[in-house]
Amino acid sequence: MSDTTARQLKIVEQRIHWLSHWMIHNANHLRDNPEGIKVGGHQASSASMVSIFTALYFSALRPQDRVAVKPHASPLFHAMHYLMGNLERDAMERFRGYGGVQSYPSRTKDKDDVDFSTGSVGFGAAITAFSSIIQDFIAAKPWGKDLTEGRMISLIGDAELDEGNVYEALQEGWKHGLRNCWWIIDYNRQSLDGIVHEGLWERIAKVFEAFGWRVINIKYGVLQRAAFDEPGGSQLRDWIDTCPNQDYSALTYMGGATWRKRLMNDLGDQGDVTRLIESRSDEELAALMEGLGGNCVQTMAETFASIDDDRPTCFLAYTVKGWGTPIAGHKDNHGGLMTKAQMEIWQQNMCVPAGREWDRFAGVEDEAGLRAFLDTVPFFAAGNRRLDDAGIDVPAVTAPADKVIASQLAFGKIMDGLARSDTTLADRIMTVSPDVTGTTSLGPWVNRRKLFARKGKADLFRSERIPSTAKWDFVPEGQHLELGIAENNLFTALAAAGLGHSLFGKRLFPIGTLYDPFVCRGLDALIYACYQDARFMVVGTPSGVTLAPEGGAHQSIGTPLIGMSQDGLAAFEPAFADELAVIMEWAFDYLQRQGKGDLDERTWLRDETGGSVYLRLSTAPVEQPVRAVDESFRQGVIDGAYWLREPGPNCEVIIAYQGVVAPEAIRAAGTLGELRRDVGVLAVTSADRLNAGWSAAQRNRSKGVEAAQSHIERLLQDVPSHCRIVTVIDGHPATLAWIGAVHGHRTIPLGVEHFGQTGTIADLRRHFEIDAKAIIDRVTGLTAGRRRFEQSAP
Structure with missing residues (x-):
């Protein structure tokens, strides 16, 4: 130099x-x-x-x-x-x-x-x-x-x-x-x-x-190395190397005179060492001793x-x-x-x-x-180093045609369809998973798109013709990054990949999968990733007590609330495959948006800014509805809810559900329809987006924007005031309990508040009172009690 x-x-x-x-x-x-x-x-x-x-x-x-x-x-x-x-x-x-x-x-x-x-x-x-x-x-x-x-x-x-x-x-x-x-x-x-x-x-x-x-x-x-070359320097070096950290800090704070006294006391009058020390003023001696590398x-x-x-x-x-x-x-x-x-x-x-x-x-x-x-x-020299990449077209995402399918398996089939496609989007997807690739349904994607490694690595099972469903090759062109069991690493990898357009000028679509309960294991890293404004999709699956045989440690309760509370993360919990396909197609575009934060006056959501997406999925097979996927349906799914069964003018009960408990809500509505008038069923796909839009609309009305009205307010605006709303979710009931506050309807929130246990799905839904019978009992018990009260009133 x-x-x-x-x-x-x-x-x-x-x-x-x-x-x-x-x-x-x-x-x-x-x-x-x-x-x-x-x-x-x-x-x-x-x-x-x-x-x-x-x-x-x-x-x-x-x-x-x-x-x-x-x-x-x-x-x-x-x-x-x-x-x-x-x-x-x-x-x-x-x-x-x-x-x-x-x-x-x-x-x-x-x-x-x-x-x-x-x-x-x-x-x-x-x-x-x-x-x-x-x-x-x-x-x-x-x-x-x-x-x-x-x-x-x-x-x-x-x-x-x-x-x-x-x-x-x-x-x-x-x-x-x-x-x-x-x-x-x-x-x-x-x-x-x-x-x-x-x-x-x-x-x-x-x-x-x-x-x-x-x-x-x-x-x-430099000063120390020069002093070590002087006569007596080796003794000074030895003293520095053996000085306790606490002593070195304290001597530094006390200054040159104290350094001199301590060195002379420890090293004694040794001629060369003494001359080395005495040749420097207090200020020079302090600079020498504090001049570490x-x-x-x-x-x-x-x-x-x-x-x-x-x-x-x-x-x-x-x-x-x-x-x-x-x-x-x-x-x-x-x-x-x-x-x-x-x-x-x-x-x-x-x-x-x-x-x-x-x-x-x-x-x-x-x-x-x-x-x-x-x-x-x-x-x-290059000025601002914040890069970008051109937007990438999003092809239509098609739902699997199975009559009965779990949302997790539907995700796997959608990913397999993307793997088969010849699109720029598919080429830019990077999947990552903490040693649960197969059990989160990414296996077919990896079979086709392979695992990433800088240097290729042969699969001995394949070369020896040992049967296996996992035909996974490690190659430089591979698109799956396999990780060990460390959720912090998963979310940190998603953060890094989700900044690919900004750091490297190359846009990636990172998709990470993990068991939903272990979102909490990596929560600090997830928050960190969102704070970066990294763009990724995280799929938490399986989820809830519906993962019945696994027991409490593997059954998530609070993750829907994490999805609602985490800034920069749009959380969805679809029940059906067609909902999932709509959400994923929207998400690939949402990950790319870089707007200035203007509110969408239809939903009052800041969708222009874009962000990351969290999907909470399940392994429980669900019978799929036969219906047209039109624009109204698509928009309702993305906005957070739609009427699966629209309530009539004399509606007494609405069942609002989110996620895999859909069959329980539908069965309960069918039975209640024989007893109560105009029962409605509200399919909630995103409590997160519903709640965020409602809160934003209220804020804007308080600022004088009288026409501000959120999606959930429009959905419930014609529901009679005497109507009861039962909310049900395989997760914490607070996720949906707020819905009654939108227009002042009395609400019965059902969900899971305690650690789960092993059993069948039916056992656990019955135990936690999130099955069809529990919904019916709450409604009929409440109505009977109300009628007894009215009859006894003077």
Whole structure:
């Protein structure tokens, strides 16, 4: 590295160090704060990574590289873009405030060029590994040959390695021959609550090496390495290597004089060692001892430049938390802030004149030279790196013609039909499953479209002519990504693939399948994927207590509520194959939409923005209705509900069901029709979309849009006020219980509120009172009680 480059990197480091900390200081000490609550911002966590950050972005990266920034280093990221002129001062001044830059990097909420959202620690690391796998998946296809491959890089804190999903991702990466992936660990040896255990670095290195990673230990900076070459330097190095983490942090906080006293006490008067120590002032000695490899921008830049292959690499960079600030090394500095007095002193040390705190080039002697350097930084040469891909036509999706079929099996047959088709859509589908490919009905798709592997792998069962329904070849052109049993990995893979159009300029249609109860196992990763605005379809199947013989642990209860509550995810639970076909055809288009969020005044849903889709399916065979699939039916299915049996003007009872309990609702309606007038049956395909439209319509009416009316309001508007609504679902009853509130109808919600147990489907539906008899009993018992009350009234 030239002296000029090294000098410019130091200046950049100083600038983003200052700007990031000033932004935090302004938010906590200078900006109006009516609530009087600490704003926060993690000055120490930013400081520990500033040298790593500078070296990476300003010397190592290319525009095609993608980075997940450590959540607590977000101030550095924003300061960097502010320095580069990509961010307005107003956004910086409102850091962690309304309309300002976010607390943690966000693809959807920040104005600057965020590659991956971070915040829930551990997932920023994992998504880079899966993004590298997705990059390989795309590059192996004929339509991906023009892809310019980049490195997928994660900047992570050492405490993030406590998260279990990190190790799940490492194992999956090893299985798929991970490459082009760097994880750069800010090894500052401090977490929120204290100092990390001694010798952790050895465990970290062994884990990474076990999964085929190269581990580069970056412990000493330029000043330290130079001192080690002096007489007495080897003794100093030995002392550093054996000094406990807690001691090193405390000595850093106390400063140069304390360093001198401790070193002299521990090493004694040894001639050369004494001269090495005494030849430096207190300030110089502190700079030497705190000049670890991760806090030396030149060392980091040279280390990055030394890598010229695609092997996955872990950089273990030793740093000081709070490096270069008055709170460096203090065990409480994770959430700590410099006081106003400390900031005034630090501002002088950073050579920033008063009144020029927000000046991008304050204190820079050669501003023209710095500007010229910034203009040549490769990473920023391409401007905004958010890519896109053209829309892909969606062919008609045809439902299977079976008279009796389960929704899960219908999904499998639809996927098999797509596999047989010669369409761009089918070529861009990527399926993924955590070791339940066959049992979630993806087997036929995989038989035709094969499994993905960078290098082909023969199926011994096939070559030896051993009968098997799974004719699965591992080939580069394969379209199924097989994972181990780790739901966090499933959703992280879906997140990475669902950003294919934005990261790589190549649109994918990721479809992930898993057992519905285990959506909860990967819920944090699912939320993370939606927060990225990744686009995917997740199929939870089998679901509910209808999975009767499996027992409570395999029977989902609350997943319909997850579907309703999760932002960015449109949840459906179709009962019939024709509904499923309509939903999937719509979903392939919905995944591609990138509108601005205007409301559809017919449903009051933000369908223009698009999003991901969740299907809750079942293994229970259901007799299929014979009916015309016209536009009215299609629209009702997509909007969330339609009348399977429209109520008459004198309707006393409506049964509203969602999903696989359809036969119970239909049987109950048939019996009740002999006893009650004009019984209606409402087929709910998406409580999520019904509820969201209703809520949005109410909000808009409160704003003066009197004509705002949602789909569920229109469906129920002519239902007599005395009518009772019975809702039933193989899931939590709260999913549909709200429907009565739309127009004030008395509602009887039926569903499952407790852990299931083994038995037949009939046993469990009877036990949980979601069968036809329970529906009838509730209606007749309620009506009889009402009549007795009316007869006894004076």
